[in-house]
Amino acid sequence: MAENERILYCNCTYAKVVPEATKREVLKALCSSGRPFNAVADLCEMSARKDKTLGELAEVENLKVVACFPRAVHWLFSGSGFPLEKKQVQVFNMREKPAGEIISDLLETELQEADSAPATGPAS
Amino acid sequence: MNRLEQKTVKVVVYDGEGSQSISAEESYEAISGLLNNGFTVARITSKSELGISNTTPQLVLGKFDGKQLNGAESGAGASTVRLSEFPSSDPNTVSEIAEQYRQEQDAFDHSSWKPWFPVIDYDRCTNCMQCLSFCLFGVYGVDDEQQIQVQNQDSCKTNCPACSRVCPEVAILFPKYKAGPINGAPVSQDDLDREKMKVDISSLLGGDVYSMLRNRSVQAQSRFSKERSSDKALNERKKCLDKLKQDIDIPAEVLMSLPSSDEILEKAEQAKLRGEEALAAIRNSPNSSKLGSS
Incomplete structure (x- = not known):
């Protein structure tokens, strides 16, 4: 896992716009990964409540958000008063991408990083 | 207090030092149930990630075997943290434990509101106030x-x-909407062309939708006075509502819950006035070139 990384998973609980199977597979994979993560019932609701958790997440250096369209995610954070710096954030869209692809991109980074990491610490 | 300003509780599934391991299946059952009941959850593997807060009450679930998790219930936020034993025999009961905790804390009831509201894409918004006026x-x-x-x-x-x-700029999103670009999907040139056509619906309807309602209302009143037919009135209202539903996708339930035509017109006038006031304030401000440019 990259340093200062955080994963945020949105369950979109109150709507049926994200395929249930995709949500189930991604959440199972997260639980199996052993990684820490944040899971929210509904990012829209948190944005409307201006939930301070969004502020904490917006400050994370490498934030990965598993939710819906990136444009929606960015403006939901912005609407909550905690805008995201777009360069910091990766958004995985469960409305359009298959679970397998999301899981692979979300969780296998660690393996790729391990494979490509220099043996003698970080480059100067 | 606005219900959206009510405090919330956070549930933490703790799987780290000082506790026994929670299996992936148990973790999934518990977290899935919590999310489906509206809770915010953090799965953490280290005490340092507990993020004790002075304001957000936290329910920390783990296999502690009755032991204390040193550091979790002390310090500045001690009163907001409660440790609870993870129910291994039935992870589904985690939601019941969390709900009991929420009620004790008198925190926000997530089942009380379906979060549906507009989100503004400020990269596209020109601050034209059409939404405010509408x-x-x-x-x-x-x-x-x-x-x-x-x-x-x-x-x-x-x-x-x-x-x-x-919105003439496709700047308003509803993330839970069924189709793009309103759901947040990227905006294409075709979308922009289509939106411009939709704006022309306004002229098609006689200026704006409220004008349409007003005109229809006047026409209907004129006819009713001659014909005195309640069936005609109902048919006219139905036609009007069907047109609105078809043209701008307003759900039938919303249309049927609208107040009387007179009240709609009054509210529409108030909304229009708010928009005009905002635009006037922009014109009079030193930064007027940046805003209200559409």
Whole structure:
């Protein structure tokens, strides 16, 4: 896992716009990964409540958000008063991408990083 | 207090030092159940990630075997943290434990509101105030700098995307909407062309949808006075509502819950006035070149 990384998973609980199977597979994979993560019932609701958790997440250096369209995610954070710096954030869209692809991109980074990491610490 | 300002609780599934391991299946069952009941959850593997807060009550679930988790219940936020034994025999009961905790804390009841409201894409918004002028329900407002804002999310009518249909810049999203670009999908040139056509619906309807209602109302009254037929009145209303539903996708439930024509017109006038006031304030401000450019 990259340093200062955080994963945020949105369950979109109150709507049926994200395929249930995709949500189930991604959440199972997260639980199996052993990684820490944040899971929210509904990012829209948190944005409307201006939930301070969004502020904490917006400050994370490498934030990965598993939710819906990136444009929606960015403006939901912005609407909550905690805008995201777009360069910091990766958004995985469960409305359009298959679970397998999301899981692979979300969780296998660690393996790729391990494979490509220099043996003698970080480059100067 | 606005219900959206009510405090919430956070549930932490702790799987780290000082506790026994929670299996992936148990973890999934518990977290899935919590999310489906509206809770915010953090799965953490280190005490340092507990993020004790002075304000957000936290229920920390783990296999502690009755032992204390040193550091978790002390310090500045001690009163907001409660440790609870993870129910290994039935992870589904985690939601019941969390719900009991929520009630004790008198925290926000997530089942009380379906989060449906507009979200503004400020990369596209030109601050033209059409949404403010259009919305009958006071969802929009302006900040101190006369920038359009969504201010009363819970006043929005569930499943109604009508304001996004009058936005000439496709700048209003409803993330739970069925189709793009209103759901947040990228905006294409075709979308822009289509939106411009939709704006022309306004002229098709005689200036704006409220003008249409007004004209139809006047025409209907004229006819009723001659014909005195309640059936005609109902048919006219139905035709009008069907047209609105078809053209700007307002759900039938929302249309049927609208107040009388007179009240609609009054609210529409108020909304229009708010929009005009905001635009006037922009014109009079030193930064007027940046705002209200559409």
